[in-house]
Amino acid sequence: MLLTSMIFIPLVGAIIVLLVPRDREDAAKWIAFLVTLIPLFLAVLLYFQYDPTSVEIQEVVETSWIKAFNIRYHTGVDGLSVTLILLTALLGPICVGASWKIEKGIKAYLALFLLLETGMIGFFCALDLFLFYVFFELTLLPMYFLIGVWGGPRREYAAIKFFLYTLFGSVLMLIAMIAVYLNSNVDPGLRTFDIPTLINLAKTSGHALADPTFQIWVFLGFFIGFAVKVPIFPFHTWLPDAHVEAPTAISVVLAAVLLKMGTYGLVRINFAMLPAGMDFFTNGLGRWGNTLAILGVVNIIYGSLCALAQTDFKKLVAYSSIGHMGFVILGLAARNEAGVTGAILQMLNHGVISAMLFLLVGVVYDRAHHRDINGFGGLGSKMPIYTGITTLAFMASLGLPGLSGFVGEALSLIGAYSKFQLLTILSTIGIVVGAAYFLWTLQRVFLGDLNPKYEAIEEINKREIATLIPLGILTIVLGIWPHFAIEMFRNSVAGLPLQ
Amino acid sequence: MGNLESIRYFTPELIIVAFAILVILFDLVSQGQSSKGTAYLSLAGLLFTTIAVLIVGPMNQSLFFGMIRIDGFATFFKIIVLIATAVTIVFSMVSNELDPKAQGEYYALLIAINLGMFLMASSTNILLAYLSLETVSLTSYILAGFLTRNPRSSEAAFKYIIFGAVASGTMLFGLSLIFGMTGTASISQIGQQLPEVASSYPTAVLVSIIFILAGVGYKIASVPFHMWSPDVYEGAPIPITAFLSVASKAAGFALFIRLFYFSFRGTNVNWTILLSIVSALTMTFGNLAALPQQNVKRLLAYSSIAHGGYLLMGVVLLSGDGIKAILFYLTIYMFMNFGAFFVVILVAKEVGSENIDGYKGLISRAPFVAVAMVIFLFSLTGMPPLAGFAGKWVLFAAVVEKKLYWLAIIGVLNSVVSLYYYVRIVKAMLFETSEDAETLSFSRGSMALLMAFVVPTILLGVYWKPYDFLKDLPLDRFIG
Numbered sequence: 001m002l003l004t005s006m007i008f009i010p011l012v013g014a015i016i017v018l019l020v021p022r023d024r025e026d027a028a029k030w031i032a033f034l035v036t037l038i039p040l041f042l043a044v045l046l047y048f049q050y051d052p053t054s055v056e057i058q059e060v061v062e063t064s065w066i067k068a069f070n071i072r073y074h075t076g077v078d079g080l081s082v083t084l085i086l087l088t089a090l091l092g093p094i095c096v097g098a099s100w101k102i103e104k105g106i107k108a109y110l111a112l113f114l115l116l117e118t119g120m121i122g123f124f125c126a127l128d129l130f131l132f133y134v135f136f137e138l139t140l141l142p143m144y145f146l147i148g149v150w151g152g153p154r155r156e157y158a159a160i161k162f163f164l165y166t167l168f169g170s171v172l173m174l175i176a177m178i179a180v181y182l183n184s185n186v187d188p189g190l191r192t193f194d195i196p197t198l199i200n201l202a203k204t205s206g207h208a209l210a211d212p213t214f215q216i217w218v219f220l221g222f223f224i225g226f227a228v229k230v231p232i233f234p235f236h237t238w239l240p241d242a243h244v245e246a247p248t249a250i251s252v253v254l255a256a257v258l259l260k261m262g263t264y265g266l267v268r269i270n271f272a273m274l275p276a277g278m279d280f281f282t283n284g285l286g287r288w289g290n291t292l293a294i295l296g297v298v299n300i301i302y303g304s305l306c307a308l309a310q311t312d313f314k315k316l317v318a319y320s321s322i323g324h325m326g327f328v329i330l331g332l333a334a335r336n337e338a339g340v341t342g343a344i345l346q347m348l349n350h351g352v353i354s355a356m357l358f359l360l361v362g363v364v365y366d367r368a369h370h371r372d373i374n375g376f377g378g379l380g381s382k383m384p385i386y387t388g389i390t391t392l393a394f395m396a397s398l399g400l401p402g403l404s405g406f407v408g409e410a411l412s413l414i415g416a417y418s419k420f421q422l423l424t425i426l427s428t429i430g431i432v433v434g435a436a437y438f439l440w441t442l443q444r445v446f447l448g449d450l451n452p453k454y455e456a457i458e459e460i461n462k463r464e465i466a467t468l469i470p471l472g473i474l475t476i477v478l479g480i481w482p483h484f485a486i487e488m489f490r491n492s493v494a495g496l497p498l499q
Numbered sequence: 500m501g502n503l504e505s506i507r508y509f510t511p512e513l514i515i516v517a518f519a520i521l522v523i524l525f526d527l528v529s530q531g532q533s534s535k536g537t538a539y540l541s542l543a544g545l546l547f548t549t550i551a552v553l554i555v556g557p558m559n560q561s562l563f564f565g566m567i568r569i570d571g572f573a574t575f576f577k578i579i580v581l582i583a584t585a586v587t588i589v590f591s592m593v594s595n596e597l598d599p600k601a602q603g604e605y606y607a608l609l610i611a612i613n614l615g616m617f618l619m620a621s622s623t624n625i626l627l628a629y630l631s632l633e634t635v636s637l638t639s640y641i642l643a644g645f646l647t648r649n650p651r652s653s654e655a656a657f658k659y660i661i662f663g664a665v666a667s668g669t670m671l672f673g674l675s676l677i678f679g680m681t682g683t684a685s686i687s688q689i690g691q692q693l694p695e696v697a698s699s700y701p702t703a704v705l706v707s708i709i710f711i712l713a714g715v716g717y718k719i720a721s722v723p724f725h726m727w728s729p730d731v732y733e734g735a736p737i738p739i740t741a742f743l744s745v746a747s748k749a750a751g752f753a754l755f756i757r758l759f760y761f762s763f764r765g766t767n768v769n770w771t772i773l774l775s776i777v778s779a780l781t782m783t784f785g786n787l788a789a790l791p792q793q794n795v796k797r798l799l800a801y802s803s804i805a806h807g808g809y810l811l812m813g814v815v816l817l818s819g820d821g822i823k824a825i826l827f828y829l830t831i832y833m834f835m836n837f838g839a840f841f842v843v844i845l846v847a848k849e850v851g852s853e854n855i856d857g858y859k860g861l862i863s864r865a866p867f868v869a870v871a872m873v874i875f876l877f878s879l880t881g882m883p884p885l886a887g888f889a890g891k892w893v894l895f896a897a898v899v900e901k902k903l904y905w906l907a908i909i910g911v912l913n914s915v916v917s918l919y920y921y922v923r924i925v926k927a928m929l930f931e932t933s934e935d936a937e938t939l940s941f942s943r944g945s946m947a948l949l950m951a952f953v954v955p956t957i958l959l960g961v962y963w964k965p966y967d968f969l970k971d972l973p974l975d976r977f978i979g
Contacts, residue, residue: 066963068970069896134883141882144922148930156930160922167918171911178899178907 002049003059003075006042006089007122010035014114017107025106029096032110036092039121043089047488050082055491057127057196066130069181070192075125079489080344084124084264087351088257090470092117095249097467098359101366102150102247109150113249116142120257124264129177129193133170136265139258140166143250151245158238158245165238169228176221180273183208199273203497212276216284219277222269229262230325233298240306243318248362251314255321255354260347263328267344267496271332275497282333290420293333297423299326300430308437313364313371316441317357320397323430324350324405330427331412335499339415344489346408349396349478353405356393356471360386363464364445367457373441378450379457386460387446389468394438396475399431404478505562508569511551511577512617518544519611526603534602538592541606545585548613552577559976565685567621572978575826576620576753579833583746584613586837590738593945594844596646597736605645609742612638616746620753623686623761625674628754629667632714635750636663639743643735655734662717662727670714676707677762689762697766705768711758712777718751719807722780729788732800737847740796741840744803745833748810752829755814756822760978764817775815779909782808786916795843796853798920799836802879805917806832809891812898812906819974820897827966828890831878831959835887838875838952842868845949849939858924860933867946868939869928871953876921878956881914886959893966 013035020028050058060076077085095113102109119138126132140163148159177193184191184198185208192198202209209215228235243251271278281291303323310316324346331343363386364379365371380387396403399410409431417424478485500508518541526537557571567573587609591597597605615634622628640663644656678684680703681692697704717724732740763770785805792798810832813825843853845868850857861869878887891914898907959965 067967068963071963137883137888141877145929148926156926159930160919160926163922164915164918168912168915171915172908174895175899175904175907175911178896179904181896182900 010114010117014111040089071130074128079492098249112142155245158241162242169225173225215277226262226265240318251358256351296329304430304433334415342411349404349408376445380446398438407482522607573621580616587742616750619750651734655731666717673707673710694765778811824893831886831890834955835878842872858927859931861928865939884960
């Protein structure tokens with residue numbers, strides 16, 4: 001029941017927000033804020049209830065939904081989902097806080113945001129492939145409207161591009177999903193969408209699902225669906241557009257949670273359910289070697305080089321996201337404990353750090369109304385607190401030891417190095433370039449002489465600091481003591497088909 | 500069953516005929532002054548017919564020495580057609596397109612067309628099938644050209660007649676070839692004899708199947724017999740466009756399924772590949788042609804061609820699952836498509852435009868209508884958790900089950916393409932602002948009707964019990 005209420009309370013909240021009378025729109029913000037606190041509270045409760053020493057899936061709720069296809073409302077969590085649910089739930093109130101200044105159609109905005117939260121939490125809880133897909137798609141519509149209505153000047157273009165790319169990926173996933181279902185004979189005549197059952201069937205030798213050729217095709221279908229979301233080169237071009245146009249809070253969710261849906265899907269479906277497909281794409285292609293690792297390295301290098309070339313602050317952060325998601329792919333491609341642990345930790349860290357970065361960009365944009373990195377200068381003297389928090393986020397993002405970004409990347413690299421040395425060495429280019437663009441940005445925006453245009457720029461206010469503090473604390477805690485996160489999903493990682 | 504015994508199970512059709520005459524008489528007596536009255540009388544007629552259809556029920560009996568059959572399949576389509584006609588009548592009352600003085604014939608024709616469609620859904624004899632098809636076509640020609648003062652409407656009717664005549668002539672030739680080869684006009688007997696004939700004369704059988712395809716393909720607007728539909732849909736009064744895109748299509752599919760499922764299934768002539776290509780072309784053409792449209796009615800016309808293509812996938816399969824998927828999809832399609840057309844009617848009436856530009860800023864002028872339209876359009880795209888997704892899901896699952904992966908992939912990619920043009924309307928409504936900011940007000944009745952389309956469009960996406968029920972029906976008791 002815990003999960004079910006967590007999933008559907010935001011939906012109920014969305015309806016309540018819509019019912020707020022038009023002249024009391026401030027109340028809508030407070031209602032939305034309080035509603036997002038409930039899943040956060042429940043997520044913390046879940047964190048304490050969850051027994052990380054057990055390999056079992058916990059908090060299971062299962063009832064029949066669609067008999068004709070044996071589709072069930074089946075939800076439950078393992079360590080990986082708990083981690084991401086915590087992240088999602090934490091970002092709920094933060095994003096509502098970051099949206100406080102929005103005036104146009106605030107009720108609809110908040111309702112859509114709450115609907116989005118339902119989709120995201122539901123996605124991380126779903127254990128039925130069909131339900132999983134429905135929640136995956138459910139995040140699409142609100143996101144499309146949030147970018148399209150409340151976005152920047154090119155919002156329409158960005159919104160439809162995001163929508164088309166993701167839908168393209170997800171329809172291929174749909175076909176793959178149906179193919180899995182049709183080959184999933186549990187008993188003669190009984191087929192299933194149940195993810196844990198499918199994972200077991202795919203391991204049973206001789207079963208139709210375990211057939212390598214079948215797995216390769218299905219893998220490809222799911223992979224494209226998730227790759228668009230992660231995004232993996234060459235499916236990434238929607239991301240910079242979407243980020244640049246989206247309002248701050250929406251960029252935050254997009255980077256912190258929606259991208260994780262792609263990698264979560266890769267772990268949950270491609271990695272766990274399709275080991276033979278995974279074999280093919282990690283070592284079955286002859287001299288192409290580890291396709292997945294190559295894609296990861298391309299992401300890292302390409303993303304960071306693009307980031308280096310940006311003058312738009314938000315675009316820089318967007319491209320750096322592409323680079324950092326590359327480490328997740330690299331870690332997963334290694335298929336060993338260190339690599340996968342690193343990948344999952346990197347998912348969490350990137351969620352926290354990129355959320356901070358986008359919030360910080362939003363703060364300066366609200367004041368200066370532009371995001372041109374070269375158009376600032378010397379802000380450090382006028383906004384010391386802001387500069388301090390930004391430096392923390394930058395350092396965490398470029399992988400300074402002691403902050404969270406370092407641990408995930410290091411573990412991914414350690415895992416990867418034991419499998420493919422050359423590619424791992426290449427990927428470190430990304431880290432060097434990452435340090436370069438963050439430090440260079442720091443220098444251009446905050447150091448040097450103060451740009452006279454910003455004599456009167458306001459320091460970051462309390463509301464904005466409040467949205468950043470929880471994330472800042474997490475960055476430091478996860479950097480010093482990553483075990484508190486790793487312990488959560490250690491057993492879940494051990495349950496994956498590692499090599 | 501003999502003629503005399505059959506009469507009492509034929510009451511629904513007789514009620515239709517009675518009311519068609521009654522409506523004309525009423526119009527005559529009231530001297531065309533009471534268009535509301537005629538509309539209500541027609542609705543009453545439909546109500547009585549519905550009751551009669553339900554009382555007769557799916558009895559699985561053949562009437563009139565095997566000319567027609569009353570089974571669950573026929574009853575299903577009759578109900579769909581009745582709902583569609585009732586909705587169309589209400590649409591016509593809301594819409595201000597029609598000349599208030601000449602509505603007697605209009606409603607009489609709308610009722611009479613039900614007779615043709617009932618027979619299309621239930622005839623088991625190729626001759627009767629052809630006659631019913633012609634009844635529907637002739638009535639449709641008049642209805643499409645009913646806006647006598649509008650040259651586009653007349654053009655629509657004219658094009659419709661020409662294409663219709665050619666298509667049905669071709670079909671008749673195909674049917675006569677079949678009759679010549681088998682010596683029988685009964686669909687089930689043809690099904691028994693044709694495999695033998697086809698093994699000796701495969702080309703002749705294939706040619707006659709293609710000819711017949713022209714006739715039914717024209718009715719459901721499948722490529723390459725679709726050319727009439729965009730012009731007709733654009734020129735006809737909006738309620739008639741909505742009617743043609745739902746009821747006419749449904750009846751066409753009923754006939755299509757009966758003919759192909761019973762007569763041609765056992766033949767060794769490989770017409771399924773032909774039909775699957777037609778299906779792929781139809782959806783691809785419909786979607787691509789819809790992309791640049793500026794007129795929403797025309798856009799929905801092309802979209803309905805595309806939906807015909809999706810539905811054809813179900814016919815290709817020739818499986819029970821395929822047929823059930825078609826029935827399920829048609830039901831959902833009826834709600835979402837009628838919903839979209841109703842918004843077009845409301846906007847045409849209040850804003851005075853059928854162009855996408857007329858939809859700009861609708862969210863601030865009429866929020867409920869705009870949100871409803873968004874729901875219909877995303878449902879037409881097939882986004883979960885809306886009903887359109889459920890419909891597509893069932894269809895695609897049946898296609899993948901038969902291992903027609905290429906067709907399924909073309910189908911889903913088409914959904915992605917369709918998103919682009921549906922979203923253009925959404926974009927105009929939500930993301931753009933109109934110079935004219937005055938709020939639009941609609942009658943309570945209209946809003947209630949709109950709600951009646953919104954609720955099933957959402958509900959059928961999450962509540963799947965109706966499909967569970969359909970799936971559990973044994974096919975041989977349902978259609979036969």
